[in-house]
Amino acid sequence: MATHTVRIPRLALRLVFGLALGLSLASGTEVVAARMACDDPSNLCLEEASGAKWEAGKTVAAKEKKKRSDKTTGSLSLTVEGGRGSLFFNGRYAGTAPLSGISVPAGKSDVQVRDGATVLSQGVLTVPKGGALTITVKHP
Incomplete structure (x- = not known):
C-alpha cells in the first residue's frame, strides 16, 4: 500500500x-x-499605425517634401531590440533610442535608424495628422 x-x-x-x-x-x-x-526584412516594425505607412529603402521626392506639414504633427516612439540606435528624421538627428512621444511633422518623411555608421533601417514613413506611432527596429 x-x-x-x-x-x-x-x-x-x-x-x-x-x-x-x-x-x-x-x-x-x-x-x-x-x-x-513583425518580421519585416527592413528590420523596422510599425505599431499603432492608423493611417501610417512604411516604405523601406525609398526617399521622399522634392514635391512630397513641399506637401509635408509642420503645422500638424504626430507623435513617434522608437525602441531598438538587441542593440542601440539613433533616429534621423528628414536628415536631422532626432535622438537615441529609446525615444518616447517625440513630435514629428505629418506627411511623408525620410527616416533612418543607425548604430554609428551602420544603417539599421531606412525608408519613407508617412505620419498621419495627430497620429501616435510606435516603431521597433531589430538590431542585426
Whole structure:
C-alpha cells in the first residue's frame, strides 16, 4: 500500500508539471507568432499605425517634401531590440533610442535608424495628422 501512496503524488506531480509546461509553451507560441508577424526584412516594425505607412529603402521626392506639414504633427516612439540606435528624421538627428512621444511633422518623411555608421533601417514613413506611432527596429 505504501507504493500506491508514493505513485499517486508522482502522477499528480507529472500532471501538474505537464500542464504548466503546456501552458508555458502555448504562451510562448503566441509571443513567437506576434514576433513573426513583425518580421519585416527592413528590420523596422510599425505599431499603432492608423493611417501610417512604411516604405523601406525609398526617399521622399522634392514635391512630397513641399506637401509635408509642420503645422500638424504626430507623435513617434522608437525602441531598438538587441542593440542601440539613433533616429534621423528628414536628415536631422532626432535622438537615441529609446525615444518616447517625440513630435514629428505629418506627411511623408525620410527616416533612418543607425548604430554609428551602420544603417539599421531606412525608408519613407508617412505620419498621419495627430497620429501616435510606435516603431521597433531589430538590431542585426
